[in-house]
Amino acid sequence: MKTIHMNRRTFIKGTTAAFALASLGASATTVFNPQKTYRVGLIGAGWYGKSDLFRLIQVADVDVVALCDVDKKMLEAAGNLVSQRQKSKAVPKLYGDYRKMLAENKFDIILIGSPDHWHALQAIDSVKAGAHVYVQKPISVDVIEGEAMIAAARKYNKVVQVGTQRKSTPHLIDAKKNIVDAGLLGKVHHAEMCCYFHMRNNGNPPVEAVPDFFDYDMWSGPAPLRPYDGLPHTRWWRTFMEYGNGITGDMCVHMFDTVRWMLQLGWPKRISSTGGIYVQKEGKSNISDTQTAVFEYENLNCVWQHRTWGTPPNPDYPWAFTLYGDKGTLIGSTMRYDFIPLKGDKIQKDVVYEKEKYPEDLTEDRIELNAAPATRLHMLDFLKAIENNSRPIADIEEGHISSASCILANMSMKLGGRPLVYDPIKRKVVGDKEATALLRRPYRKGWVHPEVEKV
Numbered sequence: 001m002k003t004i005h006m007n008r009r010t011f012i013k014g015t016t017a018a019f020a021l022a023s024l025g026a027s028a029t030t031v032f033n034p035q036k037t038y039r040v041g042l043i044g045a046g047w048y049g050k051s052d053l054f055r056l057i058q059v060a061d062v063d064v065v066a067l068c069d070v071d072k073k074m075l076e077a078a079g080n081l082v083s084q085r086q087k088s089k090a091v092p093k094l095y096g097d098y099r100k101m102l103a104e105n106k107f108d109i110i111l112i113g114s115p116d117h118w119h120a121l122q123a124i125d126s127v128k129a130g131a132h133v134y135v136q137k138p139i140s141v142d143v144i145e146g147e148a149m150i151a152a153a154r155k156y157n158k159v160v161q162v163g164t165q166r167k168s169t170p171h172l173i174d175a176k177k178n179i180v181d182a183g184l185l186g187k188v189h190h191a192e193m194c195c196y197f198h199m200r201n202n203g204n205p206p207v208e209a210v211p212d213f214f215d216y217d218m219w220s221g222p223a224p225l226r227p228y229d230g231l232p233h234t235r236w237w238r239t240f241m242e243y244g245n246g247i248t249g250d251m252c253v254h255m256f257d258t259v260r261w262m263l264q265l266g267w268p269k270r271i272s273s274t275g276g277i278y279v280q281k282e283g284k285s286n287i288s289d290t291q292t293a294v295f296e297y298e299n300l301n302c303v304w305q306h307r308t309w310g311t312p313p314n315p316d317y318p319w320a321f322t323l324y325g326d327k328g329t330l331i332g333s334t335m336r337y338d339f340i341p342l343k344g345d346k347i348q349k350d351v352v353y354e355k356e357k358y359p360e361d362l363t364e365d366r367i368e369l370n371a372a373p374a375t376r377l378h379m380l381d382f383l384k385a386i387e388n389n390s391r392p393i394a395d396i397e398e399g400h401i402s403s404a405s406c407i408l409a410n411m412s413m414k415l416g417g418r419p420l421v422y423d424p425i426k427r428k429v430v431g432d433k434e435a436t437a438l439l440r441r442p443y444r445k446g447w448v449h450p451e452v453e454k455v
Contacts, residue, residue: 034059034060034061034380034383034387035387036061036387037061037062037063038060038061038062038063038108038109038383039062039063039065039105039106039107039108039109040053040056040062040063040064040065040107040108040109040110040111041064041065041066041067041068041092041101041102041105041107041109041110041111041131042064042066042067042068042078042092042110042111042113043068043069043098043101043110043111043112043113043114043118043122043126044068044069044112044113044114044115044118045067045068045069045071045074045075045078045113046069046071046074046113046233047366048113048136049069049078049111049112049113049114049136050078050081050082050113051113051364051366051367051368051375052111052113052134052136052163052375052379053082053111053113054085054364055372055375055376055378055379056109056111056134056379057082057085057086058358058360058376059376059379059380059383060379060380060383061087062086062109063086063088063090064082064086064090064092065092065093065105065107066092066093066094066095066101066105066107067079067082067092067093067094067095068094068095068096068097068098068101069096070096070214070215070216070218070219071213071214071215071219071231071233072096072213072214073213074233075094075095075096076094079091079092079094085360093105096215096218097218098122098125099125102125102126102129102131103129106130107126107129107130107131108131108132108386109131109132109133109134109386110122110123110126110129110131110132110133110134111133111134111135112126112133112134112135112136113136114136115219115232115233115237115238115243115244116136116138116140116141116243116244116245116249117141117221117222117223117242117243117244118221118222119135119136119138119139119140119141119145119149120139120140120141120145120146120148120149120450121221121222121447121450122135123135123139123149123152123160124148124149124152124450127152127153127156127158127160128152128156130156130158131158132158132159132160132161132382132386133153133158133159133160133161134160134161134163134379134382135149135160135161135162135163135396135399136162136163137162137163137164137253137254137257137399137402137403138244138245138249138250138253138399138402138403138406138407139162139396139399139400139403140400140403140404140407141223141243141244141245141249141407141441142407142438142439142440142441143404143407143408143422143427143439143440144427144439144440144449144450144452145440145441145449145450146399146400146403146404147400147424147427147452148450148451148452148453149396149400149450150396150397150400151452151453151454151455152450152453153396154455155453155454155455157389159382159385159386159389159390159391159392160392160395160396160399161378161381161382161385161392161393161394161395161396162394162395162396162398162399162403163375163378163394164253164254164257164258164394164398164399164402165371165374165375165377165378165394166254166255166257166258166261166334166374167257167258167261167378167393167394168374168375168377168378168381168393168394169334169351169371169373169374169377170351170352170373170374170377171332171336171337171349171350171351171352172258172332172337174337174349175262175330175332175337175339175349176261176262179330179337179339179347180262180263180323180330183327184325184327184328184339184341185323185325185326185327185328185329185330185339186325186326186327186328187325187326188263188300188323188324188325189299189300189324189325189326190300190301190303190324191259191263191300191301191302191303191321191322191323191324192302192303192304192305192321192322192324193252193255193256193259193302193303193304193305193320193321193322194255194304194305194306194312194317194318194319194320194321195247195251195252195255195306195318195319196306196307196308196310196311196312196313196318196319197251197308197318197319198308198309199238199247199251199308200239200247200280200285200287200289200308201235201236201238201239201283201285202239202280202282202283202284202285202289203283203284204282204283204284205229205230205284206229207227207228207229208228208229208230209228210228211231214231216228216232219232219233220444221444221447222443222444222447222449223242223243223444224242224444225444226240226242229284238250238287239283239284239285239286239287240284240285240286240287241286241287241410244287245406245407245410246287246288246291246410247287247288247291247306247308248273248288248291248293248304248306248406248409248410249403249406249407249410251306251319252293252304252306252406252409253402253403253406255304255319255320255321256295256302256304256402256405256406257394257398257399257402258321258332259302259321259323260398260401260402261398262321262323263300263323265297265300265302266401267401267405267422267424268295268296268297268302268405269296269297269298269421270296270419270420270421271293271294271295271296271405271408271409271412271419271420271421271422272293272294272296272409272412272417272418272419272420273291273292273293273294273304273409273410273412273413273417274291274292274412274413274417275288275290275291275292275293275413276288276289276290276291276413277289277290278290279309280308280309288306288413289307289308289309290306290307290308290309291304291305291306291409291413292304292305293305293406293409293412293413295405295409296419304409314331316336317331317333319333319334320332320333321333327341327342328340328341328342334351334370334371334374335350335351335370336348336349336350336351337349351370352373353369353370353372353373354372354373354376355369358372358376378393378394381393381394404422408420408422408429411429411435411438412435414438415434415435415438418432420432420435427439427452
């Protein structure tokens, strides 16, 4: 059996991802051309917030009006960088409180790149202020927050796109169209997802004084105020369940969302999970270093596993998904995909890069070059939905299903691994009062948990 290999790095040279995808018969989204100047604000001016904003600047005519961050040094640096990237060369207005930013300006679009525990409040307040929203995944830290975000988007008739950009990843669009939808897999009755990155920060830094340039109380917001032991936004916050949902909430959400999109799946029938801190017990981190979760559908289980220690079983796919069909197997990641049929030739395709089209990518600090084309296409899909008053490919409801399913997996693990059945209509875990109580996290005094408004 030979492998048919198409090096997409070569194919893309001298073209855009839009042209490449159009040649593959992809959605017209990929060649959409925005027709207006959008007034844009960014909440959370750290690494990925800026990365999302720079991708938007590359594909649309935007006026970046304001930026918000609780770290004054980071905020000022971001303002200078944005002035170099946007057409007007203007430095955006800078804010330490997003509520003041929303109150003093009129926005068409708000990008949210803050830590997970802020997503719900900031997204809801932004749509209430009249803006469309691009919010990073996971959309929330509890299930009811996500339900409230959907209700707000619908009530105020705003487009909310979630940063699950695998749906806009060129080689994965190809895999869905030409492998899955074309029937080459046959009937799929098992899926696996994994992450084996050593990405769990686990130190023991000492408690120290909060620096004067950092508003730690505002950074914590509705979440618990941990003793300050260094700048949390240098990825330290991700190691605590107080602010997110661990590796499952951070990494599984991408791969599970991709599997659901590939196979057109909705809510799982039942979710269960086991795991814990099995190996890396020496530090402050309280997220699991080992976890398995099962998302059950009719005649199909989607199984997640992560380990933040040891080696991956397949070094080529340390963060990936695998679809097992009765005619073949598809394994995919952010970098490539491989299709292995029972009969016939293997098919392999690589990530698309756009280094020639966007040379500024090569000098951007910490950019994920493999993800940049996907994020640009994701932004174009977002803008198309705004102009057409339609739902984007990563609509808030789809983002909620993927995010909430990961949250429910963590809840199952916390409850000893018992299966949970979530009813999104009644917003309850069926027959489980203890689990239902966990659907809503308590907020710190002074902050009010969002309610699900009637549409």
